[in-house]
Amino acid sequence: MKTRPSVTKPSTDRAALLPLLGEVFRAHGYEGASLALISEATGLGKGSLYHFFPGGKRQMAAEVLAEIDGWFETNIFAPLRAPDDPRAAIAAMLTGVDAYFRSGARVCLVGVLALGHARDEFAAPVNDYFARWQDALAAALRRSGLNAASARRRAEDAVLSIQGALVLARARDDAKVFGRALAELQTRLLAG
Template structure:
């Protein structure tokens, strides 16, 4: 099978165990591939596996989240669509964020630039929606950062309390918070 077949499984493993906890033994068991087959598909080992997962997530973001911020709809409608897509990605708060797990432990330095680029692009896209709706650039940028803080924080708390409704509530409130004082 092509290596793309294993990306969803790898995503789950790295989401739940992080880079250090997703051992080759766990990966082998979850994918059904022996270590030799894993290295056949991913000669660069776990680093290449994580890169493949991040490529998948970057493509998902580019295909589902960023386009939701386009169009002639109001800023509020665009941001609500974005939150709907994020709810899909995180299974309504039942799945942790791989980005958070990768920034912990030994993998932080390996993937920091990639994570930083993803967050920066997302913040810029949200800030642009808010600027287009009449907000000044500095405030729009800060609200974009607040968006990431709200999403990541609510995911962590939802996981910690085993209560996905926390994430769902945050996503429901987020578009209104971002559009505060815009009149949308």
């Protein structure tokens, strides 16, 4: 990867930046993630950061959010909507979620933003993320035999339980809370 007076210029390193930014936002929250911390985490000076993200911190958080949303869309939501075995898709969701959140050691940035000071700033994408999660899961549950109302209630309960488990795991500093919640969820989701 080179600069090459002209032509191409992939600047793909920009994409590699987002996961780093995500961890800073997760660890310190939106307001706690100062440009100094971000600069330290990425090894880039403020000048470079503003070169990549002219919109500053807001743009950084927005793009991180979009990347997370995209990951869940392809890895979690889409499989739930696919017309395959719905029970297998639900099981895959649970293992995927467990991996993504590092078995409870990693917090949900979307939830952090929802509770934080900047919630109004990101209200729309935050709402959309959870709405699509619930809808996708409800679709799978419906295909597995539940009626529409039960599927919606059970999907909401699942999404909420995952968020709560992450909060409690962090609060109690005990990641195992998350694993227990996922196990409980599995039996609850796959029950008749």
